[in-house]
Amino acid sequence: MARLLARDDNIMPAITLNIGNTRLAAERGDITRERVAAIVNAANVGLRGGGGVDGAIHHAGGPSITAECRKIGRCPTGKAVITGGGKLRAQWVIHAVGPIYSGLPSDAAELGSAYRESLLRASEVGARSIAFPSISTGAYGYPIKQAAPIALDTVTEFAQANPAAFELIRFVLFSDADYSVYFAEFTRRGARRE
Numbered sequence: 001m002a003r004l005l006a007r008d009d010n011i012m013p014a015i016t017l018n019i020g021n022t023r024l025a026a027e028r029g030d031i032t033r034e035r036v037a038a039i040v041n042a043a044n045v046g047l048r049g050g051g052g053v054d055g056a057i058h059h060a061g062g063p064s065i066t067a068e069c070r071k072i073g074r075c076p077t078g079k080a081v082i083t084g085g086g087k088l089r090a091q092w093v094i095h096a097v098g099p100i101y102s103g104l105p106s107d108a109a110e111l112g113s114a115y116r117e118s119l120l121r122a123s124e125v126g127a128r129s130i131a132f133p134s135i136s137t138g139a140y141g142y143p144i145k146q147a148a149p150i151a152l153d154t155v156t157e158f159a160q161a162n163p164a165a166f167e168l169i170r171f172v173l174f175s176d177a178d179y180s181v182y183f184a185e186f187t188r189r190g191a192r193r194e
Contacts, residue, residue, distance in 0.1 A: 098136030
C-alpha cells in the first residue's frame with residue numbers, strides 16, 4: 001500500500017527512485033519537521049533569514065541558527081554553508097544560495113552548484129540523509145518546471161559519483177503544485193510510488 005500524504009483534502013503519494021545505494025524521494029510536506037541528518041535552507045547571500053522556507057527554518061530552529069549565520073556572514077550564489085540545527089529535528093542546516101532567476105544560461109549552473117555544494121557540506125559532516133526544498137523557485141522566481149530537472153540531475157550525478165555518501169536524499173515540497181512537478185519528473189525517470 002502506498003504511503004500517502006494528505007493536505008487540503010488532496011491525497012498525494014510519496015515517490016522514490018533508487019540510484020545505486022541511495023534512495024531519492026519526493027514528498028509533500030514541511031521541511032522543518034523532517035527527521036533527517038541535514039535539511040537544506042533556500043538562503044539569501046546575507047544569511048539573514050527571510051520569507052518562505054528560509055524564514056520557516058530560522059523560526060523553527062530558533063536563535064542559535066541565526067547566531068551561527070551572523071558569524072559566517074555571507075554566502076555567495078551557488079554556494080552553501082552549514083550550521084547546527086538548533087531546535088529542529090535535523091542535526092544540521094545547510095544554507096544554500098540559489099540564483100535569482102534572470103533567464104541567463106548561468107542560472108542553471110548556479111542552481112546546480114547550490115545543490116552540489118549542499119551535498120558536499122552534508123557529506124563533510126557525515127550526514128547520510130538530507131532533505132531539500134525546491135531552491136530558488138519561490139521568491140527568486142526560478143520556474144519550477146525548469147528547476148526540478150536541474151535538481152534531480154545534480155543529485156543523481158552526485159549519488160552515482162559518491163555511492164557511499166547518502167542513504168536518502170529527499171525533496172520536500174510545501175505546495176501541491178510544486179509537488180506535482182517533482183512527482184512528474186520522478187515518474188519520467190522511472191520512479192515508483194511508495
